[in-house]
Amino acid sequence: MLESIWLALTFFLPVPGCPTGYLGPGGIGDLGKYPNCTGGAAGYIDRLLLGDDHLYQHPSSNVLYHTKVAYDPEGILGTINSIVMAFLGVQGLISVAFTKISENEGFIPVNKNLWSISYVTTLSSFAFFILFILYPVVDVKGLWTGAPFFYPGMNSILVYVGHEVFHNYFPFQWRLQDNQSHKEHLIQNVVATAVWVLIAYILYKKKIFWKI
Numbered sequence: 001m002l003e004s005i006w007l008a009l010t011f012f013l014p015v016p017g018c019p020t021g022y023l024g025p026g027g028i029g030d031l032g033k034y035p036n037c038t039g040g041a042a043g044y045i046d047r048l049l050l051g052d053d054h055l056y057q058h059p060s061s062n063v064l065y066h067t068k069v070a071y072d073p074e075g076i077l078g079t080i081n082s083i084v085m086a087f088l089g090v091q092g093l094i095s096v097a098f099t100k101i102s103e104n105e106g107f108i109p110v111n112k113n114l115w116s117i118s119y120v121t122t123l124s125s126f127a128f129f130i131l132f133i134l135y136p137v138v139d140v141k142g143l144w145t146g147a148p149f150f151y152p153g154m155n156s157i158l159v160y161v162g163h164e165v166f167h168n169y170f171p172f173q174w175r176l177q178d179n180q181s182h183k184e185h186l187i188q189n190v191v192a193t194a195v196w197v198l199i200a201y202i203l204y205k206k207k208i209f210w211k212i
């Protein structure tokens with residue numbers, strides 16, 4: 001609902017003297033055509049509801065684009081999206097509440113076949129958590145290149161298509177002693193993944209990449 005409000009106001013609210021849906025800096029930006037349109041609907045709503053005197057007077061757009069109007073980077077519309085951002089950050093807590101930290105006993109258990117909301121919040125909170133660990137280690141500090149996961153990442157389409165075509169064949173699959181055994185399935189999946197990482201590594205070395 002919040003995001004719908006933000007999208008509707010940002011792209012459909014008529015702003016006097018400005019193009020509807022304007023996202024630019026105003027001033028000398030856009031060849032100086034809309035000097036007082038800084039921030040589009042976001043700037044307009046703040047100036048209308050809060051008044052010029054209650055807005056931040058030295059926005060960063062002033063430096064590069066020589067804007068004259070006040071513009072608040074912590075304005076009303078931006079606050080809507082900062083709430084959405086905080087929401088993304090608390091997905092782990094939402095999962096804790098829905099699942100009661102249990103495998104199957106919660107109010108809404110994690111269920112991939114239903115794409116249950118707890119499945120979505122749990123998986124995306126894991127993704128955020130992994131990004132939170134990897135971003136400083138790989139991108140900022142350069143302590144790890146991301147290998148060997150880097151190689152399948154460079155050929156993700158090829159690995160995906162290859163898996164779809166060959167997943168019924170050895171060495172990606174073989175007859176299991178006990179088809180119900182999680183342990184045997186896990187071993188098979190780890191081996192299949194390792195083989196694809198190895199294939200991706202060889203293709204990387206040979207500079208073969210599939211892209212769209």
Ligand SMILES: *[C@@H]1O[C@H](CO)[C@@H](O)[C@H](O)[C@H]1NC(C)=O
Nearest residue numbers: 017033034035036037068069
């Ligand atoms: C922009 O606003 C200033 C006052 O803040 C005014 O003098 C100027 O005429 C306005 N420019 C346009 C194009 O509306």
